[in-house]
Amino acid sequence: MYKSRIWKWGLDKKLKGDEVLAILILKRDRDALHKPSEFRIRGQPVDFGNIKRYVKRNPSLLAKLRAGHVPSSQTTREVTCRTPSPPPSLRADIAPPTELQDVERVLGLFRDYVDGSFSSGAWYCEYDVDCTNSRFDQGDRSNDLFERIIASFALVNRCMMRGDKIDINSVLGPSFESLKEIVAAESPDFVARTVCLLWYLDRHHKHDLLRLVLNYLAGLVPIVLGPHHILAHIWRRLSATSFSDYYELSMRLYSLLLPQIEERAGPANFLTHLLYSDYVDCVFARQGPEDCEGTLSRHLARAEASGRRHSWLGDMALSHAGILAACKERQGRLDEAVQVLTGHMNTYSMTEEQEAAIRLELGVKYYRMGNVSAAIASLQSAARMALTSDADERLSMTALANLEKLLTETGRPGEAEQVHQYRMDRLAAFAEKSASISRGFDGDEEADGKSDSVPSDAGELPEWLWTCYDGDEGCAYDKATFALVHPAVAIKWTEVPHPSASPSAMGAGFSPQPDSGVAGTEASYYYTPDPRIP
Template identity: 20%
Template sequence: MQEDMYKKRFKQWNTRKYNEEGEMKAIVRKYAERARVGKASAFKVRDRAMDIQKVLKYCERKSIPVEDIVARREWSTTPEAVECFTPLQSSLRTPEVLATPERILVALQDYIIGSFDAGKWMKLGESSSGVDSLNHFFNCCELALGYFRNNHSLDAWQALNNAFASITTILRSENPSTFLYFLVCTGIMFRSRKPGIALAILRHVSAMAEVLLGSSHPFKVVCTWLASLVQTNEAFNQAISSICFQKMADCFEQLGLADEALRYRLAFISEIEFEGNVNGVEDMYQKLSRDCELTLGEHDLRTLLVRNCLVYYLISRGDFARAQEEVQCLLAHHPPNDRSHVKIESLHNLAWCQYRLGDTQGAVAIIREAIDMTLSKGDGDQTKACGMMLPLEAWLSKLGEFEAAAQVQETRLRVQEESMRVEYL
């Protein structure tokens, strides 16, 4: 009875015994928004003053990631009970946990627009610089994870060392996709429970950027900030990556760099998926695919790339039958003699679908085709082929073809050694 009486009184007085989570999140979001444009903020909740430090302690106690709240500020409205106003005088500074994500977004946006205006980046239709080095870096990181999963730690560290060897060329080229590759790779490392590697990548990029480009260059300061967030939160906050991808895609679209905008859009959708917000992810891929078909055509490699990302999403969700159907349709749109990375990735995905659906023999035949196609390109970096040879070895062993598996292993080691000799400095 007494508890009911208190509840009735609280309702009459328009107050609560405890703060509501939605209100606390709204305060964090609003504080960060205003701090970004230099405004001080004070808050009241149902006419009671609410200090930002108290709100942050609430979030910490409830294990609510503050960076996630900041990143999603555009997706939520402020509750009626929360009042925000500018104090007459305030010496309060934005708490570091809120300020750093905002600094990252501002720095990246300024860097994109400034670099384009200064002519550092290519304009629409021009060839991109540093692409080979970026692909090499990404493929080496993926190969390292494959080695870690198969308990080949020494080979994994060799692959990572080879990835680091290309960073000098990557930084000097200042390619628009550079941040995309770094953010995606560090995110993959965290999801694979390799936070130390993610931190090593960020620190190495930061140190090299300071030497090559200067202490105030965005590659240096952004990677340093990201590394600080990794250390303070003990996990790579994917919400920061997703909002970075979204904002950078918007900037590239405004500048007319359609290809770069597409890459960042795809990264944004993928990051949303990894955050666990799977509702609507497939619709996002489908919409982007339709947009590409209308503007580029259904046979354009960029359209096929988007559809391939949908296939990868279906595989990650365990919907192998639909993924198989989609990728078979996708391969039908490729020209017979096409050896593009998109077709190779499509074959790779189809092989995994066959394997997961119980057709190991079919999977072996398809992934062999993808490997042969990669090796026949003769572009020097065969790291991608090495990564595909790892499951091929396992599948052949599963079929009892141990001699064939040993031959694949021998080829993999030889190709890996040759690939490690490729100079990216």
């Protein structure tokens, strides 16, 4: 009787061969999935050290495992396995209980807002095409405005990193004004980009601009949409809580929104594309290229399988090439990284913006390989392409900043100062154009007819963008194609005609700088935006 009770109550500590075999099979399968394991027999935890000692005393058990023997069905039911929970102290360090509750509230609010918007018809969704607010008959500028806002934050950050003297108010002021139009539009795009805003600002501006934006939107949304609107509740919650890790909050939001949006809108929907692009950028910034390559390639395959031929599929393919190149570089194979990028350039028909992005990245790769002349030539080429097209301003400004740095490092301070002054003039023109856009103009012309002074053709570019700096007689530029004829730059440029440039969500891997980036920057801002509606 006592023996029966001991067995039923799990107090029998003596291992049986069948039980150890069952544990070994479970461990083998879970190790293949890289999962940690905690084993139990009849509900009682098992010390794996005892398993090792048992196998050492009974080597024939390993022979049974290799031969494919299986335990009895009774033993299989009694031996269980689970992923161990973090120790209580560690979980307390990750996030306090009150913060976990705040995270769940934010997730719940986002879930309710997205579900309600789709169910009520407030969002009109054409499957595998786009999602819009059904109240807006005219075009929604929300995503274009958001891209310009992020560009403003990035340009200010990089200027402050380099010690440039800039008027922060002139650059950031239009961004906060543009947020008013974005909020009023209630665009599905804004919900998707909110997550990007959280992790991006936390990564680059966590001690000032992040808090400034959160507080500004918490005050703005109730004014524009009413104090009881669910977006007002979302932003009040985000502003009132200082989350210990906005990256983790963003990852939870992506885990919620990605499957929900893709199921309702389709894998080839622009809204789905925005979410995946931002998600990949987030993972790339925190974990590196290897952790996001599979995600992007699988989503790209699903989007292409839809049969749709959206222009942004080229952006995704370019992002994938950039991630593959970053993987090669992390492995110390810079020559193969260059081959990935040049191979993409020679295979695909690209917009001028996409080609400028590759040339910019090639310039950084050549710099890291020690080929300074090739790096300078690639950066010049990237700047020319970006400046004479409708490319994202971050492309031209990054190319110019890197070119300035390389000229300084190679003992050409006069030429570097020319680039610096031109870059500052470009930033001023960008701020002026942003102010025009925030006031409702299209950005090409001010109300008084004044142009924003952006060059429109190669003839308006400064001469130093065509200068060969290595002194070789065989160095020459073809101004018709922007190609550099030089033996140090073994790049085969595509000869196919380029379609008109389209907005690009600049994927992971395409914000390169020789000075190793801007991650973790702590800049100080002296700017107080006013949420009141003029």
